[in-house]
Each structure stands twice: as C-alpha cells, then as structure tokens.
Amino acid sequence: METTEWMTAVLASDNLRSAWKRVKANKGAQGIDGVTIEDFPAHLRAHWGDIRRQLETGRYRPSAVRRVEIPKDDGGKRLLGIPTVMDRVIQQAIAQVLTPIFDPSFSASSFGFRPGRNAHQAIRQVQRHVKDGYAMAVDIDLAKFFDTVNHDVLMKILGRTIRDKALLALIGRYLRAGVQVGEHIEPNDIGTPQGGPLSPLLANILLNELDHELERRGHRFARYADDMVVLVKSRRAGERVMQSLTRYLEGRLKLKRNPAKSKVAKMSECGFLGFTIIRGKIRWLEKKLEAFKHRVRELTGRSWGVSMEYRLHKLGQYVRGWLGYFGISEYYRPIPELDEWIRRRIRMCHWKQWRWPRTKINRLLALGVSLKTAIQHGTSSKSCWHMARTPAMQQALNNDWFLAQGLPSIKTLWCQAQGYSSSPSEPTR
DNA sequence: GTCGCTCCAGT
RNA sequence: UGAACUGGAGCGAC
Ligand SMILES: Nc1ncnc2c1ncn2[C@H]1C[C@H](O)[C@@H](COP(=O)(O)OP(=O)(O)OP(=O)(O)O)O1
Ligand SMILES: [Mg+2]
Numbered sequence: 306m307e308t309t310e311w312m313t314a315v316l317a318s319d320n321l322r323s324a325w326k327r328v329k330a331n332k333g334a335q336g337i338d339g340v341t342i343e344d345f346p347a348h349l350r351a352h353w354g355d356i357r358r359q360l361e362t363g364r365y366r367p368s369a370v371r372r373v374e375i376p377k378d379d380g381g382k383r384l385l386g387i388p389t390v391m392d393r394v395i396q397q398a399i400a401q402v403l404t405p406i407f408d409p410s411f412s413a414s415s416f417g418f419r420p421g422r423n424a425h426q427a428i429r430q431v432q433r434h435v436k437d438g439y440a441m442a443v444d445i446d447l448a449k450f451f452d453t454v455n456h457d458v459l460m461k462i463l464g465r466t467i468r469d470k471a472l473l474a475l476i477g478r479y480l481r482a483g484v485q486v487g488e489h490i491e492p493n494d495i496g497t498p499q500g501g502p503l504s505p506l507l508a509n510i511l512l513n514e515l516d517h518e519l520e521r522r523g524h525r526f527a528r529y530a531d532d533m534v535v536l537v538k539s540r541r542a543g544e545r546v547m548q549s550l551t552r553y554l555e556g557r558l559k560l561k562r563n564p565a566k567s568k569v570a571k572m573s574e575c576g577f578l579g580f581t582i583i584r585g586k587i588r589w590l591e592k593k594l595e596a597f598k599h600r601v602r603e604l605t606g607r608s609w610g611v612s613m614e615y616r617l618h619k620l621g622q623y624v625r626g627w628l629g630y631f632g633i634s635e636y637y638r639p640i641p642e643l644d645e646w647i648r649r650r651i652r653m654c655h656w657k658q659w660r661w662p663r664t665k666i667n668r669l670l671a672l673g674v675s676l677k678t679a680i681q682h683g684t685s686s687k688s689c690w691h692m693a694r695t696p697a698m699q700q701a702l703n704n705d706w707f708l709a710q711g712l713p714s715i716k717t718l719w720c721q722a723q724g725y726s727s728s729p730s731e732p733t734r
Numbered sequence: 735g736t737c738g739c740t741c742c743a744g745t
Numbered sequence: 746u747g748a749a750c751u752g753g754a755g756c757g758a759c
Contacts, residue, residue: 330738333748375747387748400750416751417745423752424744450745500748505745508750530745530750578744619741622755626742629754 311469324397336389386498412516417529418505439536446566450531455559543569
C-alpha cells in the first residue's frame with residue numbers, strides 16, 4: 306500500500322470538514338451526478354465509506370466534469386469544467402494540504418491565486434520597476450491557459466515534491482477525468498478544469514518553473530495567473546526577451562502565447578490587471594472607467610423600474626466596491642472629474658424628474674465617492690483636490706485632522722453613509 | 735477571536 | 746441560472 310502521510314493529511318477529518326465548508330460556502334452548481342450542495346450531506350453518509358476506502362487504496366475514479374460555456378469579455382467563450390460536489394470537496398482537501406507545501410517555494414513576483422497576495426501588490430511591483438528605469442514591458446498572456454496545461458510536464462514537476470504515489474496518481478486521475486458534453490463523456494489528455502478547486506494551485510506550480518527561470522536570468526517581472534509583465538530598459542532587450550520566453554514556454558512547458566494579448570511596448574501603453582502606469586503613477590485603464598460609467602448609467606437610468614431605496618442601495622454598493630479596487634489609482638486628475646460626473650449624472654436623471662429629496666442625494670454622494678476619494682487622496686471631503694499629497698500629509702490624515710478642519714469625523718460620515726448603503730435587511734425592489 | 739451572508743475587483 | 750482561486754469593503758450571529 307502506498308498510503309503515506311500525504312494522503313492521510315488529505316483525509317484528516319479536520320481537513321475534510323473545512324474543505325466541505327468552503328465548497329458549501331461557494332454555493333456552486335451540481336456536477337454530472339446531479340448531486341447538489343443541499344443533498345450532499347445525505348449523499349456523503351451513503352457513500353463515504355466506500356469512497357474513503359477507494360481513496361486510501363488508490364482506486365478512486367473521479368467523475369468527469371460538466372461542460373458549461375460562458376462568454377468572455379473579448380467575445381470568445383470560456384469553457385468551464387464543473388466537477389461533482391464530491392470531487393470539489395476532495396480537490397479542495399488536496400489543495401489545502403499542498404498549498405502550505407508549495408507556496409513557500411513560489412516566486413516573490415508571483416501574485417495570482419495565492420493566499421495573502423493580490424492584484425494591487427502586483428501592479429505596485431510593476432510601478433517600482435518602472436520608477437527604477439525599467440519602463441519597457443514584455444506583456445505576455447497565455448492562450449487558453451488552463452485548457453492547455455500539459456499533463457506530463459505538470460506531473461513531472463509534482464513528482465519532484467510529492468512522494469506519495471497514491472496522491473500523485475489521484476491528481477493524475479483528476480487531470481484525466483474527462484468532460485461530459487451532452488450525453489456522452491469525452492476523454493481529455495490535456496488541460497486542468499476551469500472550475501476545479503485544485504486548478505489554480507496546479508497552474509502556479511507549473512508556472513513556478515517559468516518564474517524561477519526569469520529570476521535565474523535576473524529579470525524584473527510580475528505574474529498574475531497567466532498574465533505577466535517583464536520590465537526591461539530598451540525595446541531591443543524587450544524583443545529579445547519576448548523571443549526567448551516564447552521559446553522557453555513552448556519548449557519546456559508546452560504552453561503557447563496569446564499573440565493578441567501579448568506585446569512589447571512601453572509600460573504606459575500596456576494594461577495589467579485593469580491598470581497602467583503613466584509617468585510613474587498607477588492609473589486605471591480608460592476602458593475600465595468607461596465600463597464603470599456605463600454601469601452607473603444603467604443603475605441611474607429611468608428604464609429601471611425599482612424603488613428608490615433599492616436603487617440607492619445598488620448604486621452605493623457598486624461604487625464603493627469599484628473604488629475599493631480602482632481606488633488605489635494615484636493619478637488624481639480623473640478622480641475629481643469622475644466624482645463630478647457621478648454628481649451630474651445623479652442630479653440630471655433624478656433630482657428634477659424624480660424629485661429625489663436633496664438630503665438623499667447628498668448622502669448618496671457622500672457614500673462612496675467624495676468621502677472615499679477624499680480620504681485616499683489626502684484632501685478634505687470638501688473637494689480640495691489641489692492640496693499637496695505629501696507623505697506627511699497622508700500620515701496626518703486621521704480623525705484628528707478631520708476634526709481640526711471643522712469637518713465631521715470619518716466615523717460620522719461613514720455612519721451616515723452606511724445608513725443608506727446597507728440597511729439591516731436588503732431593501733426591496 | 736471564530737463562523738455566516740451580501741457586495742466589488744482581478745485571473 | 747456560470748465553476749474556482751485570491752484580495753478588499755460591509756453587515757450579521759455567537
Ligand atoms: N472567470 C474567470 N475569468 C478569467 N480567468 C479565469 C476564470 N476562471 C478561471 N480562470 C483561469 C483560467 C484561464 O485559463 C486563466 C487565464 O485567464 P484568461 O487569460 O482570461 O483566459 P484564457 O487564458 O483561458 O484564454 P485566452 O486565450 O483568451 O487568454 O485564468
Ligand atoms: Mg490567457
């Protein structure tokens with residue numbers, strides 16, 4: 306029997322319990338066996354004994370994944386592979402065991418799908434390199450990344466670290482579980498399912514090879530999933546790096562570049578994670594701002610027949626959430642403009658025609674826009690946008706400072722805003 | 735401090 | 746009804 310501590314750790318009751326908790330919390334759809342999150346506990350009681358034994362003896366056969374196609378931004382379609390609830394739990398349990406083992410070996414420049422790391426850190430790293438004089442970007446995105454992961458390459462890498470043959474074999478079976486298209490099941494010899502809890506970790510383990518190769522060559526870069534930017538000093542160097550990396554990816558990892566999303570250009574002409582770097586400052590991409598405006602138009606449009614409260618609620622949570630991500634933009638010029646734009650939009654659509662109470666409009670404006678931008682840009686909530694944004698100023702920007710300026714405290718402002726953004730129970734339409 | 739839910743963003 | 750990972754904001758319960 307090949308069962309070692311690895312599989313035992315996967316099957317430990319604590320680990321399985323938290324894995325199930327996570328799968329349940331995601332409230333995902335059923336797999337090909339039709340077992341939903343709700344009837345999983347009963348299903349588990351009936352079959353766990355058998356399945357556990359199969360897992361321990363290395364005989365367990367995962368079910369195929371269910372194929373669902375969803376549209377992508379660029380017009381193409383994304384092929385999801387939805388494992389059964391049982392397989393999602395098992396994969397999650399494996400991921401929880403493997404993450405603490407593999408994650409420490411990952412590159413400091415890898416930011417996607419990793420605990421404690423996010424897109425902001427990735428774009429800030431790019432910014433630092435640009436400021437250090439590496440302004441030319443080799444922007445690479447892989448074609449159909451998850452769908453083209455090579456099993457042999459990945460299994461070899463896994464085998465270097467995972468000593469447990471049963472676990473290794475189980476991961477191999479998950480990779481080759483097949484997909485159900487319509488009525489029949491089709492085998493697959495390539496790819497890891499977009500929808501498998503283990504897939505993001507496997508993706509990082511595979512591209513960890515690339516990260517270390519980049520480090521070995523002394524490159525400055527940031528990677529987020531299959532999206533990466535290598536920063537160099539000249540276009541010549543960029544072209545050379547692009548060529549050699551393309552060769553490395555295709556030769557060693559059997560992965561292809563997405564030519565449409567890959568290029569060598571000044572970082573100010575590249576997009577990464579929704580941002581770009583203009584004159585050393587982080588700024589959101591124009592198309593992201595356009596998407597934001599479009600969404601606000603929808604939310605404030607007259608063709609949406611819902612109650613006032615509901616509309617305010619939805620608008621507030623969208624604006625606040627959006628600024629939570631894009632609010633790290635340091636390019637402050639567009640922000641007052643954006644603030645003004647939202648104000649105009651709200652007044653135009655609703656103040657006159659719909660006779661919104663003035664107080665409600667003011668509270669909405671205070672809610673996600675003025676306040677948040679004011680805090681983040683070191684100015685008062687009265688739109689003193691031209692005030693210097695020195696580090697000392699940032700430091701001084703605390704509650705005391707607000708009060709000293711004769712402004713309401715941050716807490717007061719937030720309480721006002723919260724009263725209109727998230728009532729104890731969600732407002733009705 | 736530990737869980738539960740609603741959102742937002744990136745991939 | 747479209748899975749997953751990660752980060753964030755908020756609310757709620759012990
Ligand atoms: N909802 C999702 N959106 C984007 N990426 C996802 C999602 N779920 C899983 N992923 C993973 C799988 C993708 O292979 C990987 C990279 O995303 P992305 O580059 O947008 O698509 P892709 O690499 O599959 O196709 P493309 O050829 O268009 O680049 O991130
Ligand atoms: Mg891609």
